[in-house]
Amino acid sequence: MFGDMMGMMNKLKEAQKKVEETKERLNTVLLDQSSNDNKLSVTITAxxxxxxLRIDDELLEDKEMLEDYLILTLNKAIEKASKVNEAELAAVAKEGMPNIPGMDMFK
Incomplete structure (x- = not known):
């Protein structure tokens, strides 16, 4: 039983290391998001x-419109990055979890 516990602890440490490595790798995953008319575009990491950030000159003439574009486009970019981030981290966490009866958290 003690050997099983040590094996599980080692597997958890290994999983934690893989999660940290994945977080570092996600800093290099770049995602692009543009407004529907391409007047504003943003590149964000996972x-x-x-x-x-690229802003069309036309948007610089209307502060209110620029603010609206920024809010909409940045929120879309953040949502896209969050989905990639969560999927990658969940895959690594699931792969590294020891098989503990009754702990089927990642089904």
Whole structure:
């Protein structure tokens, strides 16, 4: 039984290391999101860090419109990045979890 516990502990440590490595890798996964008319575009990492922003000159003439574009496009980009982030981390966590009876959390 003690050997099983040590094996599970080692497997959990290994899973934790893989999760941390995945988080680091997600810093390099770039996602692009544009407004419907391409007047604003953003590049964001899967860890939800904005890397670049492109704004059409037309939007610079109307502060209110620019704010609306920023809110809509940034929210879409964050949502897309969150989905990628969660899917990647869930896959790594599921792969690394030891088989503990009654702990089928990732079905």
């Amino acid at each position: 860890n939800r860090t904005i890397k670049s």
